[in-house]
Amino acid sequence: MQVTVLLGGPLRHEARTAGQEHELSLPRGSxxxxxxxxxxxxxxRVKLILVNGRGATLDTILDAGDRxxxxxxxxxxxxxxxxxxxxxxxxxxKRREKT
Amino acid sequence: MRKLIRVDMAKGKVRSDDLVxxxxxxxxxxxxxxxxxxxxxxxxxPLGPQNxxxxxxxxxxxxxxxxxxxxxxxxxxxxxxxIKESNVGGNAANKLGRLGxxxxxxxxxxxxxxxxxxxxxxxxxxxxxxxAYKGLKNYDLAASLQEKHGGKVGIxxxxxxxxxxxxxxxxxxxxxxxxxxxxxxxxxxxAVMGSKGLKAIVVDDTDASxxxxxxxxxxxxAAAAFRDALREHxxxxxxxxxxxxxxxxxxxxxxxxxxxxxxxxxDGRFEGAQKISGETMHDVIKARGGTTTHSGCLTCIIQCSxxxxxxxxxxxxxxxxxxxxxxxxxxxxxDDLDSIAQVDRxxxxxxxxxxxxxxxxxxxxxxxxxxxxxxxxxxxxxxxxGKGTPLGRILGNGAAVTGQAFGISHVPVVKRQGxxxxxxxxxxxxxxxxxxxxxxxxxxxxxxVATNILxxxxxxxxxxxxxxxxxxxxxxxxxxxxxxxxxxVFVAFAILDIAKGLEAIPTMMTARYGWNLSLNDWLEWAxxxxxxERAFNRAAxxxxxxxxxxxxxxxxxLPPHKVVFDVPEKELDEVFNF
Numbered sequence: 001m002q003v004t005v006l007l008g009g010p011l012r013h014e015a016r017t018a019g020q021e022h023e024l025s026l027p028r029g030s031x032x033x034x035x036x037x038x039x040x041x042x043x044x045r046v047k048l049i050l051v052n053g054r055g056a057t058l059d060t061i062l063d064a065g066d067r068x069x070x071x072x073x074x075x076x077x078x079x080x081x082x083x084x085x086x087x088x089x090x091x092x093x094k095r096r097e098k099t
Numbered sequence: 100m101r102k103l104i105r106v107d108m109a110k111g112k113v114r115s116d117d118l119v120x121x122x123x124x125x126x127x128x129x130x131x132x133x134x135x136x137x138x139x140x141x142x143x144x145p146l147g148p149q150n151x152x153x154x155x156x157x158x159x160x161x162x163x164x165x166x167x168x169x170x171x172x173x174x175x176x177x178x179x180x181x182i183k184e185s186n187v188g189g190n191a192a193n194k195l196g197r198l199g200x201x202x203x204x205x206x207x208x209x210x211x212x213x214x215x216x217x218x219x220x221x222x223x224x225x226x227x228x229x230x231a232y233k234g235l236k237n238y239d240l241a242a243s244l245q246e247k248h249g250g251k252v253g254i255x256x257x258x259x260x261x262x263x264x265x266x267x268x269x270x271x272x273x274x275x276x277x278x279x280x281x282x283x284x285x286x287x288x289x290a291v292m293g294s295k296g297l298k299a300i301v302v303d304d305t306d307a308s309x310x311x312x313x314x315x316x317x318x319x320x321a322a323a324a325f326r327d328a329l330r331e332h333x334x335x336x337x338x339x340x341x342x343x344x345x346x347x348x349x350x351x352x353x354x355x356x357x358x359x360x361x362x363x364x365x366d367g368r369f370e371g372a373q374k375i376s377g378e379t380m381h382d383v384i385k386a387r388g389g390t391t392t393h394s395g396c397l398t399c400i401i402q403c404s405x406x407x408x409x410x411x412x413x414x415x416x417x418x419x420x421x422x423x424x425x426x427x428x429x430x431x432x433x434d435d436l437d438s439i440a441q442v443d444r445x446x447x448x449x450x451x452x453x454x455x456x457x458x459x460x461x462x463x464x465x466x467x468x469x470x471x472x473x474x475x476x477x478x479x480x481x482x483x484x485g486k487g488t489p490l491g492r493i494l495g496n497g498a499a500v501t502g503q504a505f506g507i508s509h510v511p512v513v514k515r516q517g518x519x520x521x522x523x524x525x526x527x528x529x530x531x532x533x534x535x536x537x538x539x540x541x542x543x544x545x546x547x548v549a550t551n552i553l554x555x556x557x558x559x560x561x562x563x564x565x566x567x568x569x570x571x572x573x574x575x576x577x578x579x580x581x582x583x584x585x586x587x588v589f590v591a592f593a594i595l596d597i598a599k600g601l602e603a604i605p606t607m608m609t610a611r612y613g614w615n616l617s618l619n620d621w622l623e624w625a626x627x628x629x630x631x632e633r634a635f636n637r638a639a640x641x642x643x644x645x646x647x648x649x650x651x652x653x654x655x656x657l658p659p660h661k662v663v664f665d666v667p668e669k670e671l672d673e674v675f676n677f
Contacts, residue, residue, distance in 0.1 A: 006355060008351050008352065009340060009343070010343075048352075050356060052659070053355055053368075053659055053660060069351070072333075074343075075334075075340045075352065076334070
């Protein structure tokens with residue numbers, strides 16, 4: 001399946017292939033973390049994840065045609081947006097660590 | 100003892116008083132809002148002799164604290180009809196602080212047709228004739244005043260829009276390079292200054308004695324902790340998000356979140372976002388040899404400002420910001436960064452709020468005056484404002500007047516002030532702030548963060564109504580502290596995450612003044628300021644009906660999330676429950 005990925009700020013230079021927007025072919029049922037591996041990005045460099053404009057986590061399952069946006073810590077700063085989304089990410093990480 | 104300068108424009112007299120009594124603990128917004136609520140009749144005409152223009156440096160102005168160079172400009176707003184504190188950076192607040200001046204209150208009006216400027220030095224303040232500067236744009240004015248008084252002075256000034264008393268008129272402040280690129284944009288304070296017959300305030304801090312400290316050592320220690328917090332946080336540190344990309348880095352983030360108001364708030368995503376994004380702007384500035392990392396304000400270490408140059412490497416504008424690029428870009432359907440930079444320069448020169456002007460032009464485009472996306476048309480409209488033609492005067496009085504003049508109902512204003520760059524349907528927390536802030540639709544009034552936000556239980560989804568009222572209330576209270584200390588709102592990002600940064604603020608206040616106030620005391624103090632602002636607005640005729648968003652936000656679903664603003668009215672009325 002195809003997904004579109006937008007990389008915020010310096011991530012566009014840190015990805016395996018440079019560029020702000022990427023079209024990726026991934027196996028069905030892929031997760032956000034598979035997008036990171038496909039682009040060679042480490043999870044520490046991704047603080048804010050949006051899938052189709054909504055807060056998402058590394059284990060969010062993707063559908064064909066999804067639009068994934070990844071932002072590093074230095075760009076995750078609109079409090080009204082990122083505070084909420086970050087909290088979701090933090091909570092999901094905590095859940096994962098427990099299991 | 101800090102001083103308060105009072106200028107009587109009718110009599111041409113200036114006096115300097117010690118800041119004592121009820122005003123003694125005040126600075127920045129706390130001082131301007133208290134002066135306005137105490138001394139300005141709420142029912143007076145904003146452009147009449149009874150209104151006052153209150154200019155105040157923050158409580159930490161003139162100190163070595165990082166990012167303490169903000170200036171508050173207050174009065175009764177000709178745009179909203181309510182109380183206003185318009186906040187600006189630049190080089191003036193720090194100089195006032197070093198001169199021991201807490202604020203300047205401009206009263207009454209000069210006789211018809213007379214124009215003055217106020218020169219403030221270590222020896223005092225005096226009114227001088229500005230008749231020679233009539234009609235001058237801000238850049239030429241700053242150059243003339245610098246020629247006369249030296250290149251290092253701080254200049255607070257108005258352009259032609261302020262002289263014409265337009266409700267979108269700003270008050271300019273020179274940046275660290277002496278360019279009039281920082282503006283107290285919101286609420287038409289430039290029109291109030293124009294109505295007084297005051298063209299500029301020139302602040303010369305040569306041989307100023309500087310500030311005294313109750314405990315210099317304690318201040319140094321707290322200021323270092325505060326500075327370290329700013330240097331550690333990824334958003335505010337050297338090489339961090341704001342330093343590299345400027346505030347415009349928000350374009351991609353807000354566009355992706357589906358809250359980037361496009362074509363007069365009819366879409367939440369702009370197809371041209373990439374062309375005007377912070378990343379693109381960074382690359383353009385770098386390729387042309389401009390400056391991406393720049394301190395626009397004295398004492399700033401975040402450096403979110405920039406210097407934008409054209410294809411021939413000539414200076415166009417600086418402090419080219421997200422709100423400006425949104426208002427005159429996506430909001431007008433324009434995706435050409437160079438054209439938007441021209442608009443920013445013209446707004447700075449004519450002395451106009453870039454947000455209100457962009458909102459007014461977008462409303463005019465919606466009404467068919469120009470087509471959305473017509474960048475050259477937008478620039479033509481700006482020149483109409485600068486010339487003061489009948490069309491220009493309609494636009495120069497803001498989005499509400501423009502909507503009224505052209506008979507359309509899709510007008511994004513609260514208390515007649517144009518909405519900034521976050522659609523309240525997709526980012527509902529800021530919608531609550533827009534609706535309820537005493538300032539009218541204002542993003543900075545509730546943009547910062549108090550520590551207790553993290554203590555607010557659960558998850559605040561920007562797309563859902565739950566929790567937004569608590570979020571907005573806490574932000575609005577915390578922001579009053581920053582606005583009164585004279586701190587940049589962006590320090591909030593660091594002090595949210597790094598506790599020693601937040602703790603340093605009350606410690607610095609104590610070390611500077613010897614007042615023993617805890618963070619909780621300051622929060623209570625901030626609530627009192629908000630109560631005064633609300634009381635002024637009530638006395639000026641505001642009711643709960645003024646704490647609402649325009650009806651289209653409640654009825655027209657915003658793509659791509661197809662959401663409306665659905666925070667219940669009952670909850671909006673509970674924001675100020677303290």
